[in-house]
Amino acid sequence: MKKEVDIAVIGGGPGGLAGAFSAGKRGLKVLILERGEELGGILNQCIHPGFGLLYFKEELTGPEYAERWIKMVEELDNIEIWTKTMVLEVSPDKRILAVNEKGLWEIKAKAIIFSMGCRERTQGNLAIPGTRPSGIFTAGTAQRFVNIEGYLPGEKILILGSGDIGLIMARRLRWEGAEVIGVVEKLPYPGGLTRNLVQCLEDYDIPLYLSHTVVEIKGKERLEGVYIAPVDDKGNPILENKKYISCDTLLLSVGLIPENELSEMAEIPLDGKTGGPFVDQFLMTEKEGFFACGNVLLVNDLVDYVSLQGLLAGESAEKYLKGEIKREKKLPVKINGNLRLVVPQYLSYPIILPEITFYFRVLNPKENSILYLKEKEKILKTWKYPMVKPAEMLVIKVSSSILENVEEINFVLEGSK
Amino acid sequence: MDVIIIGGGIVGTLIARQLSFYSLRILLLEKESDIAMGATKANSGIVHAGYDPLPNTNKAKTNVRGNKLYPELCSQLKVPFKRNGAFVLAFNDEEIKILEELKERGRINGVLGLEIISKEELLKREPNINPEVKRALYVPNSGITSPYLLAISALENAWENGVEVHLEEEVQGVIKEKGGYIVKTNKNSYFTKYIINCAGINGDEIIKMAGIDFSFEITPRKGEYFVLDKKMGNLVSSTIFPTPTPLGKGILVIPTVEGNILLGPNAQNINDKEDKTTTHEGLKEVWEKATKLVPNIPFSSVINTFAGIRASSNYKDFLIEEFNSHKGILNILGIDSPGLTSAPALAEIAEEWLREKEKLIPKKEAKKEREKTLYFRELTNEEREELIKRNPKWGHIVCRCEHVSEMEIIEFIRHPLTPKTLEALRKRLRVGTGRCHGAFCTPHILKILSKELGKPMNSFTLKGGNSKILFGENKVRWKNEKGS
Numbered sequence: 001m002k003k004e005v006d007i008a009v010i011g012g013g014p015g016g017l018a019g020a021f022s023a024g025k026r027g028l029k030v031l032i033l034e035r036g037e038e039l040g041g042i043l044n045q046c047i048h049p050g051f052g053l054l055y056f057k058e059e060l061t062g063p064e065y066a067e068r069w070i071k072m073v074e075e076l077d078n079i080e081i082w083t084k085t086m087v088l089e090v091s092p093d094k095r096i097l098a099v100n101e102k103g104l105w106e107i108k109a110k111a112i113i114f115s116m117g118c119r120e121r122t123q124g125n126l127a128i129p130g131t132r133p134s135g136i137f138t139a140g141t142a143q144r145f146v147n148i149e150g151y152l153p154g155e156k157i158l159i160l161g162s163g164d165i166g167l168i169m170a171r172r173l174r175w176e177g178a179e180v181i182g183v184v185e186k187l188p189y190p191g192g193l194t195r196n197l198v199q200c201l202e203d204y205d206i207p208l209y210l211s212h213t214v215v216e217i218k219g220k221e222r223l224e225g226v227y228i229a230p231v232d233d234k235g236n237p238i239l240e241n242k243k244y245i246s247c248d249t250l251l252l253s254v255g256l257i258p259e260n261e262l263s264e265m266a267e268i269p270l271d272g273k274t275g276g277p278f279v280d281q282f283l284m285t286e287k288e289g290f291f292a293c294g295n296v297l298l299v300n301d302l303v304d305y306v307s308l309q310g311l312l313a314g315e316s317a318e319k320y321l322k323g324e325i326k327r328e329k330k331l332p333v334k335i336n337g338n339l340r341l342v343v344p345q346y347l348s349y350p351i352i353l354p355e356i357t358f359y360f361r362v363l364n365p366k367e368n369s370i371l372y373l374k375e376k377e378k379i380l381k382t383w384k385y386p387m388v389k390p391a392e393m394l395v396i397k398v399s400s401s402i403l404e405n406v407e408e409i410n411f412v413l414e415g416s417k
Numbered sequence: 418m419d420v421i422i423i424g425g426g427i428v429g430t431l432i433a434r435q436l437s438f439y440s441l442r443i444l445l446l447e448k449e450s451d452i453a454m455g456a457t458k459a460n461s462g463i464v465h466a467g468y469d470p471l472p473n474t475n476k477a478k479t480n481v482r483g484n485k486l487y488p489e490l491c492s493q494l495k496v497p498f499k500r501n502g503a504f505v506l507a508f509n510d511e512e513i514k515i516l517e518e519l520k521e522r523g524r525i526n527g528v529l530g531l532e533i534i535s536k537e538e539l540l541k542r543e544p545n546i547n548p549e550v551k552r553a554l555y556v557p558n559s560g561i562t563s564p565y566l567l568a569i570s571a572l573e574n575a576w577e578n579g580v581e582v583h584l585e586e587e588v589q590g591v592i593k594e595k596g597g598y599i600v601k602t603n604k605n606s607y608f609t610k611y612i613i614n615c616a617g618i619n620g621d622e623i624i625k626m627a628g629i630d631f632s633f634e635i636t637p638r639k640g641e642y643f644v645l646d647k648k649m650g651n652l653v654s655s656t657i658f659p660t661p662t663p664l665g666k667g668i669l670v671i672p673t674v675e676g677n678i679l680l681g682p683n684a685q686n687i688n689d690k691e692d693k694t695t696t697h698e699g700l701k702e703v704w705e706k707a708t709k710l711v712p713n714i715p716f717s718s719v720i721n722t723f724a725g726i727r728a729s730s731n732y733k734d735f736l737i738e739e740f741n742s743h744k745g746i747l748n749i750l751g752i753d754s755p756g757l758t759s760a761p762a763l764a765e766i767a768e769e770w771l772r773e774k775e776k777l778i779p780k781k782e783a784k785k786e787r788e789k790t791l792y793f794r795e796l797t798n799e800e801r802e803e804l805i806k807r808n809p810k811w812g813h814i815v816c817r818c819e820h821v822s823e824m825e826i827i828e829f830i831r832h833p834l835t836p837k838t839l840e841a842l843r844k845r846l847r848v849g850t851g852r853c854h855g856a857f858c859t860p861h862i863l864k865i866l867s868k869e870l871g872k873p874m875n876s877f878t879l880k881g882g883n884s885k886i887l888f889g890e891n892k893v894r895w896k897n898e899k900g901s
Contacts, residue, residue, distance in 0.1 A: 221878075
């Protein structure tokens with residue numbers, strides 16, 4: 001079967017919902033393709049509060065936050081929603097092959113917004129030596145079992161990785177009657193937000209073992225225990241000091257990977273640092289008419305940013321359809337010092353937008369940091385941070401007037417230990 | 418029973434199929450929760466050409482014969498098979514000498530098409546190989562297949578032809594009786610005229626159990642592997658071997674029929690037959706040696722690791738033996754490499770052995786061909802449309818990485834020979850074997866199992882026994898504490 005739309009949005013989580021809403025309220029004919037049974041994506045299983053402080057100025061749970069956007073989207077008649085629909089292929093000429101219970105669909109779109117989100121790194125990616133028993137889950141899968149299906153994945157639980165989902169699951173499983181032995185983190189500093197460290201671990205006396213990792217899995221059928229060991233400065237485990245911990249469940253919260261398999265099919269170049277497509281200030285990828293927002297673009301720390309990116313992607317898609325995005329000149333956004341990644345990775349000229357939001361992740365935790373925006377040796381602007389952490393994004397807005405006539409854009413983050 | 422086959426690995430299942438074409442009462446016994454749980458599950462999947470085994474050994478004979486049988490066998494059973502060729506790499510003059518020896522040995526064994534090629538020629542065909550290579554032996558007849566799909570398909574074919582299959586049934590005694598044997602299991606006892614012992618790493622136990630006076634011992638050798646993401650599928654198209662050493666064929670880079678790449682295996686003698694653990698040292702060795710053949714493999718492309726156990730023995734060659742003291746028991750043991758390749762030839766040998774003892778009457782209704790299993794990911798768009806029209810569940814994709822639909826899962830769950838475990842479905846359908854490692858689809862698959870079989874989600878296991886996936890419902894412990 002065939003279908004034609006202005007904007008196809010792939011993925012109906014927070015990024016896709018905002019992208020669809022933004023394009024929809026501009027009168028464009030939008031189609032959301034969502035593989036799950038409901039809109040909302042992973043928010044549906046995030047039943048804890050802490051969402052929406054930035055965007056709605058109130059604290060919501062994941063499903064509540066999703067619900068607001070779903071309502072906004074459903075009120076627009078020009079947005080069509082297909083759930084239980086899997087996108088199989090995306091071609092560089094913006095043709096989408098999708099399947100659902102009605103059949104196979106060839107969808108032709110004038111612009112495409114990628115909002116596929118991310119997946120969790122797994123046991124397989126880590127290649128932990130030992131046996132292969134049951135009882136090893138990613139934190140997100142465990143979250144789904146507990147919060148959606150109503151089942152406990154285990155009773156005596158160790159968590160590897162101090163990412164936010166792992167921390168939240170530590171508390172959640174404790175509430176559901178499981179014993180949470182501790183959280184093991186390979187890095188010398190925690191991977192999650194401070195508020196989650198306090199509210200999920202400290203408040204429940206759950207120990208956090210920094211600079212440790214799981215080095216061996218034990219148990220033939222169900223997990224029986226693991227060995228953990230401290231790691232040296234380079235992150236290599238010191239096996240002589242390994243210690244046995246008896247547990248029936250190991251949860252992994254060891255990082256997220258943007259799901260860009262479809263972007264790759266459409267031959268869109270990806271940034272090795274973000275794992276997402278290279279984009280300009282419009283969140284348009286190197287292939288014109290393809291936009292990316294949310295965790296498929298970069299792993300965000302707060303859902304509010306995901307929504308803001310979605311809104312921008314939808315707005316930009318309209319600009320693209322109207323032929324307003326020119327790309328006469330392209331300037332890379334350079335990063336130096338304690339910065340690990342930046343989005344957007346380059347600016348297109350003319351800039352058109354009144355201001356540009358830049359998202360950064362830092363390499364190392366540092367105090368008293370200063371972020372410089374430089375053109376060659378000239379400092380254009382500075383921002384001060386009492387503390388920067390890899391777990392928390394730096395988000396800044398820069399007025400376009402500053403960047404309109406520069407020859408170089410160079411962000412440098414400097415700070416003390 | 419006429420024949421009891423002990424062991425549901427690649428040898429046992431292919432023998433079951435071979436004998437299922439005749440009017441015989443056959444029972445296959447497997448102690449695990451599924452067939453293909455030992456070496457058949459965890460191996461390289463290579464159909465070797467046959468230049469490696471020493472001439473006139475059982476290995477050499479069955480290897481070359483087996484390789485010839487593969488194309489037709491896989492086409493009858495609708496199992497993927499590809500002659501992707503192989504290269505054996507030499508990095509110095511000494512190794513080049515060994516390539517010459519291999520080529521000559523291959524000629525004696527009857528392997529066709531072997532050729533020593535230059536570095537330039539090799540790099541033209543396989544550009545990602547380490548450019549320090551000097552020469553390579555080209556092996557056009559080398560192939561790849563899916564060992565467990567072949568075993569599963571062979572046994573389903575045998576079962577359709579009337580072979581009985583009992584899983585989770587372990588042989589605990591073999592007692593000589595007039596005209597045959599009594600086979601005692603953990604569940605039952607059976608009288609049978611013939612026994613075929615192809616019990617893999619436990620084959621020596623069966624020999625002892627039967628009271629055969631023969632010094633045969635399985636000396637299990639573990640091999641560890643990495644699995645790379647399908648994105649790396651273009652790394653090499655042929656199987657890449659180092660020059661073999663007296664210790665074995667070495668650590669390889671292997672394309673699979675699924676499109677992933679395997680790195681491995683190393684070889685480690687172990688005492689515990691169940692020791693399928695991967696180790697720091699082992700994985701390190703595999704990585705170092707594999708990346709010597711094909712450098713610049715990103716570690717981030719690893720999606721899994723596993724270990725398998727070769728049923729090697731003190732006999733060195735394959736043991737294919739009926740002992741005078743125990744007529745009627747055919748032992749096919751010590752089946753390490755090239756066992757997968759040899760298995761179809763071993764099945765022929767079992768048939769010939771039986772033919773000398775019994776008049777084998779072909780069964781009229783027996784089929785050699787299997788109907789092709791429909792996998793969503795392999796169908797054309799027209800075929801997909803057609804199936805979705807017939808049943809909309811064909812259009813509901815449950816496994817996003819491998820594109821498996823709900824209907825495929827249901828059909829396999831409904832097949833009597835499919836154990837109702839997560840791993841059994843993984844083997845048959847590849848659900849949960851992709852890059853997300855089942856993180857997304859596991860809850861959905863448990864739900865489908867639950868709905869199909871009318872049992873709660875927490876009643877299912879990964880691979881039988883105590884490998885349960887979920888514990889009780891939420892708060893069950895609080896509830897229990899209150900209750901007590």
